[in-house]
Every structure is written in structure tokens, then in C-alpha cells.
Amino acid sequence: MPYRKLFSALMLLACLGVTSASLADSGNLTVVGAGGVLQDAERKAFFEPFAKSSGVSVTEDSYSGQMAKVRAMVASGSVSWDVMQVEQNTLLSGCAEGLFEELDWTRIGHQEDFIPEAYNECGVGAFVWSMVPSYDKSKLAEGPTNWADFWDIQKWPGKRGFRQTAKMTLEIALLADGVPATEVYDVLSTKGGQDRAFAKLDQIKPDIIWWTSGAESLERLASGDVVATATFNGRVSAANATGKNFALIWDGQVYGIDYWAIVKGSANRENAEKFIAFASSDAAQSVFPQYMAYGVTNKKAISSVKPELAKDLPTTEENLKTAVGLNTEFWADNGEALEARFATWRAQ
Structure with missing residues (x-):
């Protein structure tokens, strides 16, 4: 292209507000x-x-x-x-x-x-x-208020929803068994603590329905497949914004x-x-x-x-008072072994 035509083309681009920087943004x-x-x-x-x-x-x-x-x-x-x-x-x-x-x-x-x-x-x-417990308030006048309640099948009969991973599920089991939030990973870092978490899950294993996506967790709750579920807090809030009446329980959140x-x-x-x-x-x-x-x-x-x-x-x-922060270093070190044990345990 002759210099004069090239210059004219560049000037036209400049007049249109198209700079080399904006071209690079495309x-x-x-x-x-x-x-x-x-x-x-x-x-x-x-x-x-x-x-x-x-x-x-x-x-x-x-x-x-x-x-x-x-x-x-x-x-x-x-x-x-x-x-x-x-x-x-x-x-x-x-x-x-x-x-x-x-x-x-x-x-x-x-x-x-x-x-x-x-x-x-x-x-x-x-x-x-965060992972929190939830239930449908339109179906239960009074539901679980923490993870220990979540395990009470006699008071609230029905299935329970959990994410199909060891991560967070084992922490939740220890919270339900009375381990303080500040001590969860100290306990879970021991063989005895891991056994304790699986033993706690054994108590309700026949009543667990496993989910693999956040959407599925609340779909099962809405349909009545489960009476209560572990789920993501943001999905509870989003569902409630569309007219649902799901409980958002912060006691024992794992974030x-x-x-x-x-x-x-x-x-x-x-x-x-x-x-x-x-x-x-x-x-x-x-x-x-x-x-x-x-x-x-x-x-x-x-x-x-x-x-x-x-x-x-x-x-x-206020919501952090009884919270457990997910310990990524623990799961980086122990995740493979615990997820393998979890998969074997589920299949038994």
C-alpha cells in the first residue's frame, strides 16, 4: 500500500476510535x-x-x-x-x-x-x-439447626444429601460427632480421627443420597428425595430468591x-x-x-x-463463629488416600 493511502487508513481508524490497543483486545x-x-x-x-x-x-x-x-x-x-x-x-x-x-x-x-x-x-x-446444612422449610416447620441434628434420623425421618467426595464430608461427620470447629483438622490428621469420621457416616449410610453437582443437591431437596442436604450456601440463597423456602444454616459451615x-x-x-x-x-x-x-x-x-x-x-x-476453613494443605497431602478409602467405603 502506498504511504499516503496507508496514512489515510490509519487516520480513519483513529477517527473511528479504533486504536492498536483496542485491536489487541479483540x-x-x-x-x-x-x-x-x-x-x-x-x-x-x-x-x-x-x-x-x-x-x-x-x-x-x-x-x-x-x-x-x-x-x-x-x-x-x-x-x-x-x-x-x-x-x-x-x-x-x-x-x-x-x-x-x-x-x-x-x-x-x-x-x-x-x-x-x-x-x-x-x-x-x-x-x-461454604457447605452448609439445609432443609425445605415449606415441608418442615422445624428442622435441623446444626450437623448433629442433621444425623437425627428418628426426629427427622428421611434421606440425607451429601456431596460425593471425602473432602468436606469427613469434616462434617466430625462436627456432627461433637468435634469443635477449631480442632477438626487436628483430629482428622490422625488415623483414629479418620476412623471416627467414617464410623459417624456409618450411622446414616443407608439413608444417604449422594450428589455430584450443586444444582442436583437442591433439586433433590425440592423434589423430596431428601429431607435435608449438605449444599452450597450461594445456591440456597439463589433458590430462595426464586420463591423457594430453604433453610440457610451457618452453624458448622465449611468454607x-x-x-x-x-x-x-x-x-x-x-x-x-x-x-x-x-x-x-x-x-x-x-x-x-x-x-x-x-x-x-x-x-x-x-x-x-x-x-x-x-x-x-x-x-x-457472625457466620464465621463456628466455621471450619477448608485446609487445602491437608487435602493435598491426604486427599488421594482418603478419597480412595471413601470410594471403597461407599461401594461396600
């Missing part, structure tokens, strides 16, 4: 979440605003926490997922296994702007969630953090980093609890959440 990104109402909330708070502000075309996918597909992608070098929402233990194991990229935090934000648990070399804390991570070999790494920086900003995070009652990790966002929303978040001071 492209594609595939973000993978956990589906259901949680991903609906992420779409409103993060995915759609990011796409609008950046010009990046965002495609969504979802998964149930299994990493087999990610391993296959990374091993084959054919990676179709870019950013994933992952739980703490998945982040730690995936980072060690080489399934996630190490982040350049200078592109994300300042570490001191986040709660300490939000920082990881392979991930940024997206939100804080953890989900993270944003970039799949190793992502072809859209630059856009992935831009998305994580956007979703980690105080502006974006402060909006998220409007759509899902999960705590946030950006300190400025925490302070700006409306009080009427903050009271139903896991990170509210």
Missing part, C-alpha cells in the same frame, strides 16, 4: 465454570461485562470438577479451554501437575489488595463459598475458595490474563454478591458490599 476466550445458577451469576458479573468492555468474544463451557479432560488436552497439546473456575485442592494439584499456567501477577493486580488465601502462583481467588486458573497451553493466554484481572477487580467483585451470595476476595470489594447482602455471605463475622 479475539476469543473460553471460560469454564461449574454450571447452574453459579455460572449464571458469573455471566452477569464477569463474562458479559468483560466481553463488552474488551471486545473479546467469550465462549462458555461447564464441568463437574473432573480433570480428566484437562489432562487429555494438555497431554495432546490441543487445548480448547482457557480459563477455569477450580476449587482449592484442584488448583494445588493441577499446578503441581503442570496443568495450569503460572500467573504473572503484575498483569492481575497487587497481592496486598486480596485476602491472603486468594493468592497462588497458578490462580487468583474468585469467591468464597473454601474457588479460583480462576489458566489451562496450560492456552492459545488465548493474553485474553485469559485480561479476564482474570477484570474479574478480580474491586468493581467487578463488588457486583458479584448481587447475583450469588458468595464472599469475595478483593479487600476493597468486601468493604463495598451492601450490608443487606453481606449478612448472607460466608465471610460475615
Whole structure:
């Protein structure tokens, strides 16, 4: 192209507001979440605003926490997922296994702007969630108020819902058996403590229905398949916002953090980093609890959440009094053995 025509073309782009920086913002990104109402909330708070502000075309996918597909992608070098929402233990194991990229935090934000648990070399804390007991108040005038009550099959006959993992289920069993929240991992770190947790589960094993997704936990509660269930607090709040009347019980909540991570070999790494920086900003995070009652990790966002929303978040001071924080180091060290024992125990 002759210089004069090239110059004219560049001037036209400038007049239209199309700069080299905005051109670089275009492209594609595939973000993978956990589906259901949680991903609906992420779409409103993060995915759609990011796409609008950046010009990046965002495609969504979802998964149930299994990493087999990610391993296959990374091993084959054919990676179709870019950013994933992952739980703490998945982040730690995936980072060690080489399934996630190490982040350049200078592109994300300042570490001191986040709660300490939000920082990881392979991930940024997206939100804080908790596992809580719940029941349908439209069917029970008075239901369980803690995990010990949850085990009382005689007072509240019927099935109980649990997530099909050892993680959190064993902690819950110890809480139900009277172990103080502050001592749960001290007990669970011993062989006797692990035996105690499984023995407690034995008491109600015939009455347990296992679920594998948060949506399923409340679907079973709504249908009456279970009388009470362990479930995610944010899904309870979301269901109640649509007219359900599920109990939200904070006594004995077990809370953890989900993270944003970039799949190793992502072809859209630059856009992935831009998305994580956007979703980690105080502006974006402060909006998220409007759509899902999960705590946030950006300190400025925490302070700006409306009080009427903050009271139903896991990170509210009152709700933390009897809480157990998920110990990711414990599960990194013991998860494989305990999950194997758990699978064997369920099959017996």
C-alpha cells in the first residue's frame, strides 16, 4: 500500500476510535465454570461485562470438577479451554501437575489488595463459598439447626444429601460427632480421627443420597428425595430468591475458595490474563454478591458490599463463629488416600 493511502487508513481508524490497543483486545476466550445458577451469576458479573468492555468474544463451557479432560488436552497439546473456575485442592494439584499456567501477577493486580488465601502462583481467588446444612422449610416447620441434628434420623425421618467426595464430608461427620470447629483438622490428621469420621457416616449410610453437582443437591431437596442436604450456601440463597423456602444454616459451615486458573497451553493466554484481572477487580467483585451470595476476595470489594447482602455471605463475622476453613494443605497431602478409602467405603 502506498504511504499516503496507508496514512489515510490509519487516520480513519483513529477517527473511528479504533486504536492498536483496542485491536489487541479483540479475539476469543473460553471460560469454564461449574454450571447452574453459579455460572449464571458469573455471566452477569464477569463474562458479559468483560466481553463488552474488551471486545473479546467469550465462549462458555461447564464441568463437574473432573480433570480428566484437562489432562487429555494438555497431554495432546490441543487445548480448547482457557480459563477455569477450580476449587482449592484442584488448583494445588493441577499446578503441581503442570496443568495450569503460572500467573504473572503484575498483569492481575497487587497481592496486598486480596485476602491472603486468594493468592497462588497458578490462580487468583474468585469467591468464597461454604457447605452448609439445609432443609425445605415449606415441608418442615422445624428442622435441623446444626450437623448433629442433621444425623437425627428418628426426629427427622428421611434421606440425607451429601456431596460425593471425602473432602468436606469427613469434616462434617466430625462436627456432627461433637468435634469443635477449631480442632477438626487436628483430629482428622490422625488415623483414629479418620476412623471416627467414617464410623459417624456409618450411622446414616443407608439413608444417604449422594450428589455430584450443586444444582442436583437442591433439586433433590425440592423434589423430596431428601429431607435435608449438605449444599452450597450461594445456591440456597439463589433458590430462595426464586420463591423457594430453604433453610440457610451457618452453624458448622465449611468454607473454601474457588479460583480462576489458566489451562496450560492456552492459545488465548493474553485474553485469559485480561479476564482474570477484570474479574478480580474491586468493581467487578463488588457486583458479584448481587447475583450469588458468595464472599469475595478483593479487600476493597468486601468493604463495598451492601450490608443487606453481606449478612448472607460466608465471610460475615457472625457466620464465621463456628466455621471450619477448608485446609487445602491437608487435602493435598491426604486427599488421594482418603478419597480412595471413601470410594471403597461407599461401594461396600
